[in-house]
Amino acid sequence: MGRTRKRSTLANRAIVASAALILGGGGLVAVNVYASAGEGWSWSGQGNEQNQTKNAENAGQAISTIDCPEVANEIREVPDQARTEVDGELAKMDSQITDAYKQFADQKEEIERDPQLAQNAILNPLKDKRAASIDRISTAIGRSGQRPQGLDPLAACNLRADDNQGDGNGNGNNDNGQGNNGQDGGQNGDQNGGQDNNQGNDQGNDNGQGDNQGNGGGGGQVGNGPEASDFVDIQSVQPNVDQPQQQQGGSKGSFVTQCGKNENGKFNPDNVIVAPGVSNGAHHMHDYVGNQANDAFASDDDLANGDTSCQNQGDKSTYYWPVLRLQNGQNENDANADGGGKDQNVGEIQTPSEVTLNFVGNPASKVTAMPRFLRIITGDAKAFVNGDANANASWSCTGFEDRQLKDKYPICPEGSQVVRSFKFQSCWDGQNTDSANHRTHVAFADNNGQCGNGFKAIPQLVQRIVYDVPPGPGFAVDSFPEQLHKPITDHGDFINVFDENLMNKVVNCINSGKKCQ
Secondary structure (H helix, E strand, C coil): CCCCCCCCHHHHHHCHHHHCCCCECCEEEEEEECHHHCCCEEEEEECCCCEEEECHHHCCCCCCEEECCCHHHHCCCCCHHHHHHHHHHHHHHHHHHHHHHHHHHHCHHHHHHCHHHHHHHHHHHHHHHHHHHHHHHHHHHHHHCCCCCCCHHHHCCEEECCCCCCCCECCCCCCCCECCCCCCCCCCCCCCCCCCCCCCCCCCCCCCCCCCCCECCCCCCCCCCCCHHHEEEHHHCCCCCCCCCCCCCCCCCEEEECCCCCCCCCEECCCCCCCCCCCCCCCCCEEEEEECCCCCCCCHHHHHHCCECCCCCCECCEEEEECEEECECCCCCCCCCCCCHHHCCCCEECCCCEEEEEEECCCCCCCCCCCCCCEEEEECCCHHHHCCCCCCEEEEECCCCCCCECCCEEECCCCCCEEEEEECCCEECCCCCCCCCCCCCEECCCCCCCCCCCCEECCEEEEEEEECCCCCCCEEECCCHHHCCCHHHCEEEEECCECHHHHHHHHHHHHCCCEEC
């Protein structure tokens, strides 16, 4: 994919009236500009009395997406001899869902009239394909290890309605995603705990922007998302950030690595962590900073020998995340490509105005060096259908970063910019650089900063990405097609390729309380 240019700030402001939510005088206007995909929605109104107007051909929709259990989360052990085949089959299952979702989107009107059509034409064939993949996964693991049990029931998928559906009277689900912004710290048995980043104490101020906006509206997802109820005015959110208390013996220092903002225009829809060797394994486009050799086929040696955009050449780590697109009706040069338009990701890719990569310490203890080629994924690209147990991205606005959102995009006031934040897992099992589900080898510290179950504290990557986009709901992150561009699906990926000397410097800076770069 070629280099993408960011629209200038002045040009961004010029399209606010047609591609954003305009606040003032009680009026609300929004447009979801999927014009290039031939689908969209619009709504307008005063105060809390929004009336959603849908494209005539999409009227009356109630079902929004396909919901499939995540097989990878249930696989605990994969022998090295089976990993390539297992990873390939898991990636194939993602493609199966993508293909089924496309078929569902093409036949949505007929399915609304005849739900049995979905069962016969989409869900049953999808179940058969998934069952065959599950069998191949189990067989591959069983050749050199214990055959996994209990996977067969995961083959079946369902159609589901958007969780945000309102009551048909202009009342949404009364949840603006405002939580306590604290990792819950409960490192459960599989060390996946602590990633419920804004759960609990939801303050709910949705202003009635549910899917069934208006009186008796049919509701449901129109187009591929996002929709009005996925956005909230950041000024209506109460401060909710609670930092853990620094303890005696903690590590207070930090290390900043400067790797640019992807000025090189490196994009691809691969994910070498979860789908190595599979082109378009992510089904959405990624921004990359740091290592320039990262694609689906990159080995550890490729990464070690690759170029880096980082100023300190000792950091050849790779940092990547889904691109953010401005939905202004402008086709990107991936409009007909995998990961782009072919996977329902359309609109103009935005280059961040700022990217900060900061490694910080642990409030309760000193940190130890990360192993080279440690892989960490934070957040869940499939959280819309998986649930929010592993969701971990936060959304906010400059000037309001004491207010963090997990399942809503922020509407920032004029002069304020959109901020995405990721706090990566900071506890490591001391042995593995990866795990079968790419999660259980790392975990979050608990609310007191402690790493449980023999895990060791490591430098915590804190990633902050800022965008200058028009105020309002004219943007979204790329996602798997069936995840409907929901903000809760945001996620970040990291592979540590620091050289030994630089990693030792990072650890020494953090443990001695210094601020280094």
